[in-house]
Amino acid sequence: MDSEAVEEKSLEAFKNLLLQPEKDRIRQIENRLNDPMIRAKETSLFLPEAISFSVLNSNRLSRVIQPVMDASLKESVRNNPKSIADAIFPALGPGIRKAISSTVMGMVQSLNQLLNHSFSFQGIKWRFEAFRTGKQFAEIVLLHTLVYKVEQIFLIHNESGIVLDHVTAKDVVIQDPDLVSGMLTAIQDFVKDSFDIRDDLETLRIGSDRSVWIEKGKHALIAAVIRGNPPVDLRIRFRELLEEIHIKSGMALEKFEGDASSFSIFREQLKDGLGFQNRKVKQKLSPLLICLILAVLSLAGIWGYHTFRSHQIWNAYLDRLKAEKGLIILSAQKEKGVYQVFGLRDPMVDDPEALLQPEEKSRIKIRGHWTPFYSLDPELILPRSRQILNPPPSITLDLSQGILLASGQASRDWIDIFQKTAPTIPGVKGYSDQGVLNMDREKLDAALKEISEIKLYFENNSTRFIKAQEDIFNKLLETVQNIQELQIKAKIQVQIMILGHTDSSGTESLNQRLSRDRAELVFNHLIVHGINPYFLTISGIGTKIPLKSETGAEERQYNRAVSFKVFYPLGEKG
Amino acid sequence: MIKKKICLLGAFAVGKTSLVQRYVHSIFSEKYHTTVGVRIEKTQVRANDTDVDLIIWDLHGEDDFQHVRLSYLKGSSGCIYVADGTREKTLMTALNLKEIAENTIGEIPCVLVINKLDLKDQWEIDPLVLDDMKRNGMMIFQTSAKTGEVVQQAFQLLTRKMMEK
Ligand SMILES: Nc1nc2c(ncn2[C@@H]2O[C@H](COP(=O)(O)OP(=O)(O)OP(=O)(O)O)[C@@H](O)[C@H]2O)c(=O)[nH]1
Ligand SMILES: [Mg+2]
Helix, strand or coil, X not given: CXXXXXXXXXXXXXXXXXXXXXXXXXXXHHHHHHCHHHHHHHHHHHHHHHXXXXXXXXXXXXXXXXXXXXXXXXXXXXXXXXXXXXXXXXXXHHHHHHHHHHHHHHHHHHHHHHHHHHCCHHHXXXXXXXXXXXXXXXXXXXXXXXXXXXEEEEEEECCCCCEEEEXXXXXXXXXXXXXXXXXXXXXXXXXXXXXXXCCCCCEEEECCCEXXXXXXXXXXXXXXXXXXXXXXXXXXXXXXXXXXXXXXXXXXXHCCCCXXXXXXXXXXXXXXXXXXXXXXXXXXXXXXXXXXXXXXXXXXXXXXXXXXXXXXXXXXXXXXXXXXXXXXXEEEEEECXXXXXXXXXXXXXXXXXXXXXXXXXXXXXXEEEXXXXXXXXXXXXXXXXXXXXXXXXXXXXXXXXXXXXXXXXXXXXXXXXXXXXXXXXXXXXXXXXXXXXXXXXXXXXXXXXXXXXXXXXXXXCCCCECXXXXXXXXXXXXXXXXXXXXXXXXXXXXXXXXXXXXCCCCCHHHHHHHHHHHHHHHHHHHHHCCCCHHHEEEEECCCCCCCCCCXXXXXXXXXXXXXXXXXXXXXXXX | CEEEEEEEEEXXXXXXXXXXXXXXXXXXXXXXXXXCCEEEEEEEEEECCEEEEEEXXXXXXXXXXXXXXXXXXXXCCEEEEEEECCCHHHHHHHHHHHHHHHHHHCXXXXXXXXXXXXXXXXXXXCHHHHHHHHHCCCCEEECCCCCCCCHHHHHHHHHHHHHHC
């Protein structure tokens, strides 16, 4: 054995002696380190402490462990879904219930509105809008009817009722938020205590269209004062905001001591909640107003129609007036509801109002202001002449180039009127009565002719009438009376000379005397019967103008007579 | 701005509402309108160089038929217990309420107010009893909501105690 080896051996023995316990312990440690079972047992002893240290110092652990958790959760759900469901159900239950109830409420809300608007005029309009925009009808209805305004939002500390923050919409009159919030909290407490209900108060109604929506979290709540009819999902927005506030400021909420300044960081988000939706459609009109409008419209319609009709009648009437001869319209206008026409009117023209039908007269008030004038229209000259001259039916009047022509028969009187008046008639330039027969003159002439043919006969050498001459005598009287009247009418002075005749027997002087006696006898006879003597003259002419040449005894009798001769002391024309 | 909720507790008709009205609005009325539920008022106080908004909950009075609703006490930073000097029983009520309140929400700054000081000649409460209580650390004020005596001080001191806490 060499000494070195011996030395080594003894060193080894010494080492063993010296280090054996350490060696054993190292081996033990090695064993522990190599044996997973032992290490796991040991780790499990201080794992909770390790985790809690890790959590205290940083949140690295949770980050590191998260993927594992995710994976194991997935695995666990895959392997045994039921136990997971059982585990989380108590936590999810209330949340799900809440979500379902608000969804159902939203559905009911929209269904109500849908039904309300389905059959109205507005409903049809909105259907068209839905068609046009490609949106769902329900969506359009909600859009139009969910009119609301969030007036105020409170962020309130649950416990104390102290306002953490408060935002207000523009133009909203508010009361002290602290007082409102206090009362709100008190009311909630009151309701909860009094009615022994677990759920929180969610909505307060104030009046007919204002409500307070309360969304309650663990330490704080959001209360929104809302006017109108807001969509249900507004509540979800509040809840989300509340959750965020709890996540970010949960600590501050829990340890709240009255200093609310730190919660102003949520101011903008609260303000975002102050939404509103304006009604896009006009306010529904009340039936009364509709009736009123209809009444006004129909009145306007009636009035309009009436005005239109009146105007129509008026224009037609004016046209008729213009067409009328002898009317000249100077101006026409409507004044104070009355149609007024000013103009000139020939007296020959009938009342212009007669141009209106009775039916038209009842619709329109017309007043004519007519100044008389003579129209030179030929159509009017003739009637005017007729009116002025008033001719007898036997006379025809004509107008030819301004000359008034009279024809037919007329009395001397009328002829005189015609001659005097015709030239004065407006529009008459001249006149002619050449066609007019003087009837009085005609009759007079006839009578005169008659009388000149009458003869009364006497007995020989006597003033006694031969017999059977009564008829002749009557005729004579009648004719003389006639002439007496007609000469006045015809304005022609006539003298009737009673001529006494004798036959040629006897002396000249005797015959002269006898003839005068015979004439005188007739004269007296006429006077006795009422004839004016001034109009008669007597003359005995004996045999000077025999009525028949005496060729025999028979002819002589013809000369024993009285005849009549007419003459005109002032000429034949009177 | 710091906001603090305080509550007034006491038997009915001791003058809780009157004290608050005197303090907040400087008014007093002889007429008695019992408080139903709670009435909330707010006022600003300066204490310890800080402006504080006091949100004052004036609770309905405690009587045989109606007990104070304890949920109203939640979140209070201070309490004023009110008794009526002319009715000894109300002091007992106040002290009872104090105990109940502290059992519910814990110990918070408080003051005891014996009201109707203007009717001192009719008082049933022995001042010596009050002295004893003072020695035990209770803060007691004798006030009159009618004349306004000491009302201010009671509220002021409570506020300061709340701020110091
Ligand atoms: N003389 C006098 N009367 C007072 C005083 N304080 C209150 N009163 C009267 O006491 C009555 C009750 O006062 P309230 O303030 O209504 O009492 P309360 O404690 O609020 O009563 P509840 O609300 O019913 O609990 C009223 O008639 C008050 O006028 C006071 O200091 N002096
Ligand atoms: Mg009261």
